Amino acid sequence: xxxxxxxxxxxxxxxxxxxxxxxxxxxxxxxxxxxxxxxxxxxxxxxxxxxxxxxxxxxxxxxxxxxxxxxxxxxxxxxxxxx
Numbered sequence: 783x784x785x786x787x788x789x790x791x792x793x794x795x796x797x798x799x800x801x802x803x804x805x806x807x808x809x810x811x812x813x814x815x816x817x818x819x820x821x822x823x824x825x826x827x828x829x830x831x832x833x834x835x836x837x838x839x840x841x842x843x844x845x846x847x848x849x850x851x852x853x854x855x856x857x858x859x860x861x862x863x864x865x
Contacts, residue, residue: 785817788835788853795858801851811844824852825864832861 783791789802800806807813822836834852842848852861 783819783835785814785819785837788819788837792853792858797859810847816840816843826861827864834861
């Protein structure tokens with residue numbers, strides 16, 4: 783799956799209505815061209831292993847942001863990785 787395909791699926795699911803908006807991405811100094819997408823498994827805060835799509839930044843953006851965002855493969859909900 784590409785980053786653009788993931789964007790489309792997340793928008794269609796309605797789970798993260800502001801994540802990919804132009805104004806949000808502009809605020810953080812980001813563009814879709816700076817994103818890549820890969821499949822992985824993460825541990826969540828409730829200690830479950832979930833198969834997810836990882837939306838990762840190729841280069842850091844404004845304010846040094848470089849963290850990835852994770853979306854469930856079945857519902858496209860955003861999930862957070864256990865640190």
